[in-house]
Amino acid sequence: xxxxxxxxxxxxxxxxxxxxxxxxxxxxxxxxxxxxxxxxxxxxxxxxxxxxxxxxxxxxxxxxxxxxxxxxxxxxxxxxxxxxxxxxxxxxxxxxxxxxxxxxxxxxxxxxxxxxxxxxxxxxxxxxxxxxxxxxxxxxxxxxxxxxxxxxxxxxxxxxxxxxxxxxxxxxxxxxxxxxxxxxxxxxxxxxxxxxxxxxxxxxxxxxxxxxxxxxxxxxxxxxxxxxxxxxxxxxxxxxxxxxxxxxxxxxxxxxxxxxxxxxxxxxxxxxxxxxxxxxxxxxxxxxxxxxxxxxxxxxxxxxxxxxxxxxxxxxxxxxxxxxxxxxxxxxx
Numbered sequence: 001x002x003x004x005x006x007x008x009x010x011x012x013x014x015x016x017x018x019x020x021x022x023x024x025x026x027x028x029x030x031x032x033x034x035x036x037x038x039x040x041x042x043x044x045x046x047x048x049x050x051x052x053x054x055x056x057x058x059x060x061x062x063x064x065x066x067x068x069x070x071x072x073x074x075x076x077x078x079x080x081x082x083x084x085x086x087x088x089x090x091x092x093x094x095x096x097x098x099x100x101x102x103x104x105x106x107x108x109x110x111x112x113x114x115x116x117x118x119x120x121x122x123x124x125x126x127x128x129x130x131x132x133x134x135x136x137x138x139x140x141x142x143x144x145x146x147x148x149x150x151x152x153x154x155x156x157x158x159x160x161x162x163x164x165x166x167x168x169x170x171x172x173x174x175x176x177x178x179x180x181x182x183x184x185x186x187x188x189x190x191x192x193x194x195x196x197x198x199x200x201x202x203x204x205x206x207x208x209x210x211x212x213x214x215x216x217x218x219x220x221x222x223x224x225x226x227x228x229x230x231x232x233x234x235x236x237x238x239x240x241x242x243x244x245x246x247x248x249x250x251x252x253x254x255x256x257x258x259x260x261x262x263x264x265x266x267x268x269x270x271x272x273x274x275x276x277x278x279x280x281x282x283x284x285x286x287x288x289x290x291x292x293x294x295x296x297x298x299x300x301x302x303x304x305x306x307x308x309x310x311x312x313x314x315x316x317x318x319x320x321x322x323x324x325x326x327x328x329x330x331x332x333x
Contacts, residue, residue, distance in 0.1 A: 032101045032322050033066040037127065038089075039108035039120070039144070042081040043248065044241075048106060051236045059315040063323060070095055072127070074120040075108050092123075096130060101322045103135045107143025110193070115147050115157075125151045136325040137227040137318065142192055145230040149196060152222075153204040157194040164190045166242065166266025167305045168215040168233070176209050178221070178229065178317050186310035189237035190215045191245055196232065206230075214266070219314070229318065235311035242268055243299060255290045270300045 034056060040048045049069060056065050069089045071077075077085060105127065112118045128148050131138040140148045149155040169185035179186075190212075198208055198217050210218040215233070222228045234241065242265045249262035261284065264277055276297035284292055 030062065031064040031066060032060070032319065032326060033068070033099060034322075035068045035070060035095060035098075035100050035103045037070045037072065037092075037095075037103065037105040037144075039072050039075050040106050041109040042078050043244070045081055045084065047238070047241070047244075048236070051238055051241075052104060055236055055311055055315045056319070058312060059319050061316075061319075063319065068094070068098075068100075072108075072120045072123045074123045076111065076119065095127075096134070100134065101136050101326055102318070103131055103138040104141070105131075105138065105144040105148075106141045107145075107147075110143065115143075115150055118147075121147070128152065131226055132228075133225045135226045136322050137229060139229045139231065139318070141231045141236075142234060145232060146194060146196060148228065148230065149201070149204070149206070155196060155200045155204055157196050159194055160192070162263060164192050164195065164215050165245070165263060166190065166268050167302075167307070168212040168218075168266065170210040170212045170215070170218040170233075170310070172210050174207065174209055176207075176221070177321060178219070178314060179209055180313075180317055182210075182313045183306075183309050186210060186218075186235075186313070187306040188212075188215075188218055188233040188235050188310050189242055189307065190218075190233040191237075191242065192232065227321070235314055237307060239301060239305065239307045243301070247293075247296070250284070250296070251290070251293055254284060254288055254292055256288070261285060268301060268305060270302050273297070273300045 036049070036052050038045060038048050038052075053067060056067065070092050071085045071089055073092060105124075108118070108120060110118070115121065118124075124144070124147055128151050146157040150157070166189075167187050168190050170188050171185050172179040172182055188210075195216050198211065201208060201217065201220055206220045206222050208217055208220045212218055218231070218233050220230050220232075222230075246262055246265055249258065252258045253261050261281055264274055269277065277299075280295070280297055283295075
């Protein structure tokens, strides 16, 4: 399915946006074609669509965006999520038949102990190889970033002692068009169990653009025929994304689907909420039962999390880069 994203157009989901309009591609280059390979777990599938569509709409300015949703067919899905993908997404085969200015590839929920053992590994590495020469730029997010550098340069991610989960202040460490006019600091959501060491990336020729004193490397890049942009964090997350993940993990703990109780996201909830959650955690460890989720306290976020400010800058600059490349290609004809 092709979705035309225009300024001032309401967006809620692919099913509710006008699809397949019979409009010729603008020869002046005022239109960009972007693909989203959405491999996020089922509970986050539709939210991820909306987050990226809203970001692209806000960042595009006068340019129109032809937006295509895909998902790797080897990602495990529930029947409901599989139906949504099959009915609302384009077949991945269509990706290689089209012309894409940019691509966004999300991570997936880990299943196997090692990345190369994941059921979607072959599909993902084929996509990495294709994107190197068939896009102007590709964004690799979280697990997809880890998989890409493992496939391209053999850089293995490292397991963290505890999950990196929260809002982290990141600083731009080099001058790059992607971070032009970025706020200082950039506050970015991170949610991961592993990390890439900056020393490993630097040795292999990657350029780190932003980092956090607590969370480590945030954004880094590598130039091939396509400019590859890697996010260890999730700048696209909305204000409640981390809350949804945290509550999901509490539910899994109470249902005995995970052994450890989840840590509260860093710099996310206000002080009163953190105190309430600490009391709830003690109770949950003594009365471990799924019904206890009914007694979760009211949750309030900190007033200064500034979710979305980093994404607004990064995606505006990314689309400007794609637009400049597209304009240069038109002039060269």
